Amino acid sequence: MRGLSLELEQGRFYVLRGENGAGKSTLLRMIAGLNEPTEGHIFIYGIKNKEALEHIGYMAHAPLLYEEFSAMENLRFFAQLYGISSDQPLIQALERVGLDPKLERRVGQYSQGMRQRLSLARAIFHSPRLLLLDEPFSNVDPDSAAAIAKLLAGMRDEGKTIVLVTHQIGLLSSVADEYILLSHGQLVERGAMQRVTA
Amino acid sequence: MNHSIARLTWVNVRKDLRLEWRSRDVLNSMLFFALLVVVIFSFAFDPSVEESRRMAGGLFWTAFLFSTVMALNQSWARELRNGVLDAYRVSPSPSEALFLGKVIGNFLLVLLLECLMAPLFVIFYNLSSVGPVWQLGVVFLLGTWALVVNGTFFAAMSIRTRNRELMLPLLLLPISIPAVASMVLATTNVLTGESSPVLQMKFLAVYCVVFTTACFLLFDTVLNAE
Numbered sequence: 365m366r367g368l369s370l371e372l373e374q375g376r377f378y379v380l381r382g383e384n385g386a387g388k389s390t391l392l393r394m395i396a397g398l399n400e401p402t403e404g405h406i407f408i409y410g411i412k413n414k415e416a417l418e419h420i421g422y423m424a425h426a427p428l429l430y431e432e433f434s435a436m437e438n439l440r441f442f443a444q445l446y447g448i449s450s451d452q453p454l455i456q457a458l459e460r461v462g463l464d465p466k467l468e469r470r471v472g473q474y475s476q477g478m479r480q481r482l483s484l485a486r487a488i489f490h491s492p493r494l495l496l497l498d499e500p501f502s503n504v505d506p507d508s509a510a511a512i513a514k515l516l517a518g519m520r521d522e523g524k525t526i527v528l529v530t531h532q533i534g535l536l537s538s539v540a541d542e543y544i545l546l547s548h549g550q551l552v553e554r555g556a557m558q559r560v561t562a
Numbered sequence: 563m564n565h566s567i568a569r570l571t572w573v574n575v576r577k578d579l580r581l582e583w584r585s586r587d588v589l590n591s592m593l594f595f596a597l598l599v600v601v602i603f604s605f606a607f608d609p610s611v612e613e614s615r616r617m618a619g620g621l622f623w624t625a626f627l628f629s630t631v632m633a634l635n636q637s638w639a640r641e642l643r644n645g646v647l648d649a650y651r652v653s654p655s656p657s658e659a660l661f662l663g664k665v666i667g668n669f670l671l672v673l674l675l676e677c678l679m680a681p682l683f684v685i686f687y688n689l690s691s692v693g694p695v696w697q698l699g700v701v702f703l704l705g706t707w708a709l710v711v712n713g714t715f716f717a718a719m720s721i722r723t724r725n726r727e728l729m730l731p732l733l734l735l736p737i738s739i740p741a742v743a744s745m746v747l748a749t750t751n752v753l754t755g756e757s758s759p760v761l762q763m764k765f766l767a768v769y770c771v772v773f774t775t776a777c778f779l780l781f782d783t784v785l786n787a788e
Contacts, residue, residue, distance in 0.1 A: 397651070398648055400786075417652060420652060422652045424648055426645030427644050429644055430577075430640075431643065432581050432584040433580075433581070437580075441573070444570070444573045445650065445655035446653060446654060446655075470584075
């Protein structure tokens with residue numbers, strides 16, 4: 365990233381766009397605290413990003429899941445890292461992404477689409493205020509992708525901020541608020557979503 | 563120790579042991595390797611009881627040292643698969659809990675290996691201890707902790723390198739030489755009963771405290787290094 369200055373509003377749905385290698389995933393990783401900027405700082409709700417990790421939900425290219433565990437076992441482990449001991453938010457998250465909480469199959473036996481949905485459940489079970497999603501629609505069938513887009517719109521309406529990277533921009537034409545266009549690590553354009561889809 | 567770190571350490575230990583129970587990747591490879599060492603050396607040498615007592619310390623620790631290296635590589639590889647380590651890093655859980663959880667999980671697995679292999683060593687090398695056996699227990703506990711704590715730390719350091727399987731022994735073995743020398747000497751002293759192993763045991767205890775503290779304090783830097 366080079367000379368990037370960006371302010372995001374709470375309760376808005378942003379789509380990061382740009383060609384391959386533009387820096388979209390790197391920007392998400394920086395906001396999530398996984399990559400350090402060489403200069404400058406990132407603040408989330410006025411707190412340095414590394415101190416605001418409980419407010420962040422992050423979904424990466426990779427599913428970030430243990431293949432030897434079932435969906436609930438994965439979520440239970442990660443929930444404990446957030447100090448959550450109840451199964452209720454985990455069941456809700458699984459149901460929201462259309463997975464059966466009683467499914468006992470191990471993640472290693474899941475289809476790519478199911479992994480993707482479980483990965484989204486892992487990112488949202490703790491009700492983060494900021495959701496960072498890297499290609500959440502890849503390997504997901506069109507109906508499920510539309511359902512995920514609707515779910516994200518609902519979360520935005522609950523006041524959560526969503527920053528999403530996707531090449532399937534059409535899915536978000538009616539739900540996202542703004543796009544941010546990156547090129548070679550720089551912000552080149554930012555505007556209302558209607559301008560992209562018009 | 564912070565209550566949250568203790569609780570999250572236990573969460574990580576349980577997770578690691580459950581993953582190992584499901585896959586048995588680590589235990590199988592360690593067992594196979596240690597078994598090979600015992601069998602090959604038993605064919606290569608035909609020692610008397612007295613000679614066995616003198617060489618068993620070296621054999622034990624050679625087998626366990628290299629088995630531990632295999633285990634440590636595997637235990638971190640599991641965290642890299644599907645990028646799970648990133649999910650841990652974006653959580654508010656302290657990195658020290660991950661480190662201690664891994665160390666304790668690996669320590670328990672290596673101890674289990676030692677318990678399984680000890681009877682085989684006794685049978686293959688016709689071993690009996692002249693010194694008190696409880697001292698062997700102390701040496702094994704301290705020696706295993708010394709290997710595992712450094713190994714877990716250096717394995718974490720090498721996970722992002724291209725040749726991590728090669729990198730770990732290159733980093734771990736030189737720094738483990740003083741500990742391994744003490745383990746071997748202490749084990750030989752107990753088995754032969756010729757001199758007291760207390761000095762080596764004290765050295766191992768100090769080694770464990772120093773390296774556990776250093777690794778604990780530096781782990782966050784290693785985990786977040788890009």
